[in-house]
Amino acid sequence: MRWHIDHLTGLHNREAFARRLRHARSLAVSGTVALLDIDHFKMVNDRHGHEMGDKALRLVARRLSESLPHDAVLARIGGDEFMVFLPGVDSHAAEGVLRRCLDRVKEPLEQPDDMASLTLSGGLVDFDGHGIDDVFKACDIAMCAAKSHGRDRVVAFDDRIRPLAQARRELASMVIELQQRNRALEDEVHIDALTELRNRRALDKVLDRVTGAPGSFGPDTAVAFIDIDHFGAYNHAYGDPAGDEALKAVARAISEATREGDLVYRKGGEEFVAILQGAAGEAAHAAAERIRDRVQRLRVPHRESSVAQVVTVTVGVASARRGRPVRELMNAAAEQTMGAKVSQERNRVHRVVL
Numbered sequence: 001m002r003w004h005i006d007h008l009t010g011l012h013n014r015e016a017f018a019r020r021l022r023h024a025r026s027l028a029v030s031g032t033v034a035l036l037d038i039d040h041f042k043m044v045n046d047r048h049g050h051e052m053g054d055k056a057l058r059l060v061a062r063r064l065s066e067s068l069p070h071d072a073v074l075a076r077i078g079g080d081e082f083m084v085f086l087p088g089v090d091s092h093a094a095e096g097v098l099r100r101c102l103d104r105v106k107e108p109l110e111q112p113d114d115m116a117s118l119t120l121s122g123g124l125v126d127f128d129g130h131g132i133d134d135v136f137k138a139c140d141i142a143m144c145a146a147k148s149h150g151r152d153r154v155v156a157f158d159d160r161i162r163p164l165a166q167a168r169r170e171l172a173s174m175v176i177e178l179q180q181r182n183r184a185l186e187d188e189v190h191i192d193a194l195t196e197l198r199n200r201r202a203l204d205k206v207l208d209r210v211t212g213a214p215g216s217f218g219p220d221t222a223v224a225f226i227d228i229d230h231f232g233a234y235n236h237a238y239g240d241p242a243g244d245e246a247l248k249a250v251a252r253a254i255s256e257a258t259r260e261g262d263l264v265y266r267k268g269g270e271e272f273v274a275i276l277q278g279a280a281g282e283a284a285h286a287a288a289e290r291i292r293d294r295v296q297r298l299r300v301p302h303r304e305s306s307v308a309q310v311v312t313v314t315v316g317v318a319s320a321r322r323g324r325p326v327r328e329l330m331n332a333a334a335e336q337t338m339g340a341k342v343s344q345e346r347n348r349v350h351r352v353v354l
Contacts, residue, residue, distance in 0.1 A: 006076040008054055009061035017075035017083050018132050024087060025129050031087040032094035034124035035139035036064070036101075039151045041080040044118075056118060060105055067101040083139070091126050091156045098122055098154045106152070121146040122154035192266040194244060195251035203265040203273060207330065212323035217277055222284030222319035223326060224274040225333035226254060226291060229312045229346045231270035233304035246311055249298050257294040258287070273330055280319045281353065288317040288349040296347065312347040314340050320354040328354070 004016035012020070021033070038044075038060060045053040057080065064074055064082060073085040084101075086094050106117045123142025125135055142157040149155065190202035212219035228234075228250060235243040247270065254272055255264050263275040279287045292315050300311040316336025318329040336350040 009058055009076045011061050011065075011082075012073065012075035014075065014077035014083075017073065017077060017085070020073050021085060021127070021132050021135065024085065024127070025132075028129070029087050030126070030128045031085060032089050032091050032124050033127045033135050033139055034084045034086070034094065034098055034122050034154065035077075035136070035143045036082045036084065036098070036120045036122040036154075037143055037147070038080040039119045039121055039147070041118075056109075059109070060118060060120075063104045063107075064101055067104040069097065083136075085127065091124055094124055095154055095156065098124065102152060102154070119152040121151045123157060124154055125157040195248055195266050197251050197255070197272070198263065198265045200265070200268055203267060206263070206275070207325065207327035209326050210323045211320065211326065211329070217275065217326070219323060220278050220280040220283075220319075221326075221329075222276045222279045222287065222317050223329035223333050224276060224284075224288045224291060224315055224317040225267075225330060225337045226272040226274065226313050226315050227337050227341070228270035228295075229307050229314055229341075230302065230305045234302055234311065237302075237304045246300055249300055250295055250311065250313065253294040253298055254291050257290040262287075273333075275326065276317070284317050284319045285349055285351045288315045288351070291315055292347065292349055307347045314346045315349045316340065316352070317349060318352050318354060324354055 004013060004019070005011070006013040024031070038056075041053070041056075044056055057076070060080075060082070061074075061076060064084070068074060068084065069086065069089075071087055073087075075083050077083050084098070086097060089097065102120050102122070106119045108117060121143055123139045123144070123146055125138040125142060127135060130138075138157040142155045146153050146155040190198055190205075192199040206217075209216040211217050211221040228246075231243070231246075234246060238246075247266075250270075251264075251266060251272070254274060258264055258274055258276065259278075261277045265273045265275075267273050274287075274291065276284060276287045292313055295313045296308065296310060298311060302309065302311045305312065314337050316333040316338075318332035318336065320329060332352050332354055336352050340346060340348060340350050
């Protein structure tokens with residue numbers, strides 16, 4: 001089993017390289033470790049295709065192998081990055097060895113004629129028993145310094161490079177913080193401020209998904225359309241602040257009645273939508289009935305309702321025997337809800353199967 005070989009280039013892979021370094025450390029063998037990266041390699045793939053990119057990687061691997069001392073350890077650790085261990089060679093001598101490697105790599109290519117010569121940027125660090133992860137990080141920082149100084153060169157990790165390491169850590173911390181803020185803002189944009197449910201904007205993002213399609217909801221998915229009965233009369237009788245509290249209470253009740261994996265949205269006003277996963281046919285009806293019952297059991301007084309003396313909801317629920325867009329299911333469920341209001345069949349569940 002050749003688990004330690006990079007199958008494209010035939011070199012050691014990252015795991016095998018780290019294993020060789022650990023072995024050298026156990027034997028107290030010092031030397032120099034370098035990280036080499038092909039400059040602008042993405043342009044090679046974009047312009048000439050990945051097949052030519054793979055040929056370029058194999059060419060670099062071969063030229064590096066031919067240029068390094070026989071006892072050097074060479075590996076492709078991923079993408080267009082290579083690592084070298086030069087046992088018994090200090091960083092000053094290693095710079096000369098690696099410079100010759102860079103010169104060899106950028107010699108004219110056999111094909112294609114319009115491909116520019118390849119160049120490498122490298123970072124190196126003395127290896128004298130440091131932790132493997134620390135060595136990799138130091139090489140990476142020095143390699144980035146080489147790229148920032150014009151590429152096609154090697155730079156040794158030393159005291160001049162340390163401020164760059166600190167700057168990179170600070171930048172990474174800033175990036176993480178910005179990502180967290182962006183996620184929080186994204187969440188805020190898709191959350192209804194009053195009920196803390198997902199809002200209409202979040203609902204719009206899933207309406208074109210087809211149930212049962214890859215990356216979508218499962219095939220047994222139903223959509224419930226929930227409307228609070230006589231909510232305009234409620235606001236008129238009790239005032240808008242009380243109406244807001246009623247909306248929040250209903251939102252909590254719907255959420256509590258649904259299961260893990262179901263998604264609940266406030267579509268707008270007194271209308272809510274629930275995407276019920278793993279619920280088709282009678283299961284969809286039962287899921288919608290749990291919602292209706294949970295709201296009624298809140299026992300929020302509603303003296304202006306012609307249905308009951310408490311706040312109630314009318315629920316339409318739609319499922320399908322085959323994949324349908326969520327939008328189609330929602331519209332069918334809404335038709336059931338609105339039709340029930342016209343026919344005075346409120347505070348009930350009305351089901352349709354498409």
